[in-house]
Amino acid sequence: MEFPAISHHGGTRGVTGSCHQLHLGPATSLLIDCGLEQGRDEVVGAQFTPLGFDVAGIQALVVTHVHIDHVGRIPALLAAGFRGSILCSEPSARLLPLVLEDAIKLAVSTDPVQVERYLALLNRLIVPVPFGQWHCALEQSELACAIRLQRAGHLLGSAYVECDVRVQGDQKPSRVVFSGDLGAPGNPLLFPVRPPERADTLVLESTYGGRMHAGRCDRQQRLEALIERALADNGTVLIPAFSLGRTQELLYELEDILYRKSLLKSELPALGDDPVGLIEWSRLPIILDSPLAQRITGTYLELHEYWRCEARQRLGEGRAPLAFSQLVCVDTHAKHQKVVNYLKSTGRPAIVIAGNGMCAGGRIVNYLKAMLGDPRHEVVFVGYQAKGTPGAVIQASEGVQGFVQLDLDGDMYEIRAKVMTLPGYSAHADQQGLIRFALGAGQPAKRVLLVHGEREAKASLASALRRKARDEGLDIDVAIP
Incomplete structure (x- = not known):
């Protein structure tokens, strides 16, 4: 295996269950999200069933945002013995215990002692990371990885993750970007998403990869x-x-x-009636x-x-x-x-x-x-x-x-x-927004992996992205895991 490499433990069959492992070396990795699959194939209690992958060597979990389809299997991760840092934005650090407290009460126990013990462990592992600042996720003698969280505009605290992987002897770090879920423009509460500077590899969501959103202004x-x-x-x-x-x-x-x-009512004359x-x-x-x-x-x-x-x-x-x-x-x-x-x-x-x-x-x-x-x-x-x-x-x-x-x-x-x-309330970027993100703020992504979407949406986005790249004379490799 050539490093860095990526394996997917969810988010490839549909729009839920995002979980991606960034292999930095033969026995060293980061996990990006650990989400629960939802919908037709969802299994009751899946938050606590075996993960299906080995947690040995996972140095940290990076959380893009705290929706259950991105964090719902964290209880299973902890049950499997993971005790590394949980890196997330500062708002997500506040919201994650709320979301998982509710999940554990529904799926495991309402016993206050058990819930408190679980939350205490969770809070010990959470490490808030400010937006826009590089944070060292791993530093070894021959290998290092720094991450940077950028606003994704999907919900409060949502982020996309830039990972700079440096191997001894390489002149330039390899940059891998995980989009998480990208927001549509026009959210009244959130700052809009800005595309990444560059990406050697971009793992890109495709929820609405085959659609254009109706106007949000009305x-x-x-x-x-x-x-x-x-x-x-x-x-x-x-x-x-x-x-x-x-x-x-x-x-x-x-x-x-x-x-x-x-x-308007205060400006009406006192007519005794409400016209x-x-x-x-x-x-x-x-x-x-x-x-x-x-x-x-x-x-x-x-x-x-x-x-x-x-x-x-x-x-x-x-x-x-x-x-x-x-x-x-x-x-x-x-x-x-x-x-x-x-x-x-x-x-x-x-x-x-x-x-x-x-x-x-x-x-x-x-x-x-x-x-x-x-x-x-x-x-x-x-x-x-x-x-x-x-x-x-x-x-x-x-x-x-x-x-x-x-x-x-x-x-x-x-x-x-x-x-x-009611159109216009999608929390996800449409096809145009996803393409804009992949083309980047400076340099387009060299390789794009499409995840977190139905088969038709991924195929449509792949076709549109290849066409856009060809029209602009860009060389982009697009793949669907």
Whole structure:
């Protein structure tokens, strides 16, 4: 084997389970992400099943971001005996224990002693790395590797990883770049991604490698129009969303809509009547039904120094973009069930954001069971739905006429609620953004390995990238592991 070399332990069959091993020498390596596969082939308790690879010689784990499909197998890594450093950005260092605490409570034990012991070990291993600064991950007599984390624009703390590998005798270090998940432009909270200076080898995600995103500039207007329709129908808008990233982005934009409506209402003359329906807007509850999302949202607020300038300015104006007055947080399961029953039996409109994002579990399932059969309600998708998940089945029913049923926990439910996919909220770069990243800020990548995408998306991106390189007279080797 010629070093540095890469082996893949996930993220090659679809869009989840990212886990890549950068071999620096015969018995020395780094691990980039250790994610859980999700979707049709997901195995309950997979966080703690054997990894399928040897952890001996792995000096450190580098985490690009803390979504479960990038960190969900860390418990298995620890169970296999890994005790190296877990290198991640400073925001990720705060968020990772929250995400994995929830995972261990669901999959292993709710015993406080066991959970605390696990979290104590995790916190001992986490090493926060500032953005844009080189950090020595390994230094031996004949071998060294430094990493640098750069903002990826996918969620708070997300990074792509530049690895400079230096072998004694080589004049120039070999640079290997792992993209992690790259964000689309226009996220109101995050700085946009900037391409790497150079890369000898680039491991590049391809979630939307075969697609171009719809314009994001009018997405808030589309969200507002959708809520107007819900108010008219006296129905509930159900938004399945993962607790980390998408939920905070939605809350930020909902606060802005409500803020503008309140300003408009204050400018109206006192007519004794509300000619534009603003009273209903002022009473519309935004229900966040996820204890994990609530904890993460609180951490997002504490990490506001990492927000982009426009978002920090909103805080400076005295607004509360992630903690506004119409936001209703549901914590206990008993309260959750009361809210489900109340919304099912009454005609009061509401917006519900609940996990999980692909409807494969979590509190959103109870809302779906209660409301899928009622055409007053609407299910709105703002994120990717992996093949085989309930979310993908519901999404595929959008615009379908006739009888459609869905299996939830072994029972069949008729889909009569309206279904809509709201474009412009993708947290992933599209084909154009991925190509721009691969071409780099200075020098294009010499070799590109496409991972983290469905087969068609990877094939489409590979073709487009080769065509772009040929048109610009560039020599880029593109491969699909």
